[in-house]
Amino acid sequence: MFDIDRVRSQFSSLSQGFVFLDAPGGTQVPDSVGAAVAQNFREASGNIGFPYETSQRIGALVDEARERSSALLGCSAEEIVFGANMTSLNFMMSRTIGRDLSPGDEILVTRLDHDANVAPWLELAHDRDLIVREVDIHDDTTLDMEDLERLLGPKTKVVAFPLASNAVGTTVDAAQVVALAHAAGALAWVDAVQYAPHFPIDVRALDADVLLCSSYKFCGPHLGIAYGRRELLESWRPYKARPVGNDPVGHRFETGTLPYELLAALVATYDYLEGIGGIAEVAAWERELGERLLSGLPEGATLFGSPTMDHRVPTFLVNFEGVSSDDLSVALAKEGFGVWSGDNYYALGLYDRMAWGSALRIGLAHYNSLEEIDRFNDALAALVKNGVGRRS
Numbered sequence: 001m002f003d004i005d006r007v008r009s010q011f012s013s014l015s016q017g018f019v020f021l022d023a024p025g026g027t028q029v030p031d032s033v034g035a036a037v038a039q040n041f042r043e044a045s046g047n048i049g050f051p052y053e054t055s056q057r058i059g060a061l062v063d064e065a066r067e068r069s070s071a072l073l074g075c076s077a078e079e080i081v082f083g084a085n086m087t088s089l090n091f092m093m094s095r096t097i098g099r100d101l102s103p104g105d106e107i108l109v110t111r112l113d114h115d116a117n118v119a120p121w122l123e124l125a126h127d128r129d130l131i132v133r134e135v136d137i138h139d140d141t142t143l144d145m146e147d148l149e150r151l152l153g154p155k156t157k158v159v160a161f162p163l164a165s166n167a168v169g170t171t172v173d174a175a176q177v178v179a180l181a182h183a184a185g186a187l188a189w190v191d192a193v194q195y196a197p198h199f200p201i202d203v204r205a206l207d208a209d210v211l212l213c214s215s216y217k218f219c220g221p222h223l224g225i226a227y228g229r230r231e232l233l234e235s236w237r238p239y240k241a242r243p244v245g246n247d248p249v250g251h252r253f254e255t256g257t258l259p260y261e262l263l264a265a266l267v268a269t270y271d272y273l274e275g276i277g278g279i280a281e282v283a284a285w286e287r288e289l290g291e292r293l294l295s296g297l298p299e300g301a302t303l304f305g306s307p308t309m310d311h312r313v314p315t316f317l318v319n320f321e322g323v324s325s326d327d328l329s330v331a332l333a334k335e336g337f338g339v340w341s342g343d344n345y346y347a348l349g350l351y352d353r354m355a356w357g358s359a360l361r362i363g364l365a366h367y368n369s370l371e372e373i374d375r376f377n378d379a380l381a382a383l384v385k386n387g388v389g390r391r392s
């Protein structure tokens, strides 16, 4: 059984009564992860590659961070690339593959994507005369596979898609997308930012060519992590300073000095996650949390996306007809609940299609308790009942 009290006791930020329901924006961080940053500055400042002990420690740390990240994603350590965040990594990697593309080549993105998996392709298309097409969704926000099949063609070079939507939580049948992309001779380019905190990932089982995630979404530091299939990374010409070595191959794509203190934090994050039973345990607990939230949503709530815990992560987009979500989110903050009210949530294609205006995003993490969910549902119901945010 998931020991939620033991989990929560590891976070100072959770001991103050505030209920964080903003995980898709960024999770809380256990104290051990913060402590690892300070320890690294104390014990391993400087840079890699020198013969003295502190420098050797940095080298060992980078190796460990790569090794542990490869265990998270199911690849080998040399296929890991670290970067400032997912967006920066995606711009870098799309620019890099862009060197091998020709005018008229096509990239597919989807309406479920966060713009961090769309804008890099649009900018590349602008500079290299490529064509970007957007795969549609059904009204229930699931990906329209027939539209994907329709859009795939001999000129498609990349199919970029998310494993889970950051706005509505909808997951994608990745195996099907990857199979279709590969059958058409295109690469499968996967945004796993909103999936990695909630479900285990295995890039080999997925047969992904590139996969990106961001550790501040799973209780870690602000750091991007990418996987690139080895043959691809070997075949690409990196944008790198000339003296940078080629071994491990992922390192060729890491521009400049890595943030060693954040890599130390990342290793501590993996220790934390393993200590609570790993992501598979998290998934089971979050399903329970999500079911609790769904069953207690106040009357009159419109939920965008799956009405059950099937085919989704525990991120819920909700609004109420005639009620300002912004006002609700401010009132909720005053009562001790952190939820975001927003319009497009960086998911521009989805926003155009679903036209929710503005809505509350309630994003659960494994450190939330059932008691927090009950309190939140009660507080939201009371605010709506009392007419908070009601437009006359």
Ligand SMILES: Cc1ncc(COP(=O)(O)O)c(C=O)c1O
Pocket (backbone or CB within 6 Å): 024, 025, 085, 086, 087, 088, 114, 116, 117, 162, 164, 165, 166, 191, 193, 194, 213, 214, 223, 224
């Ligand atoms: C699905 C998705 N992809 C990409 C990103 C961008 O991640 P980063 O902030 O690491 O650039 C986000 C950020 O919220 C996201 O939710």
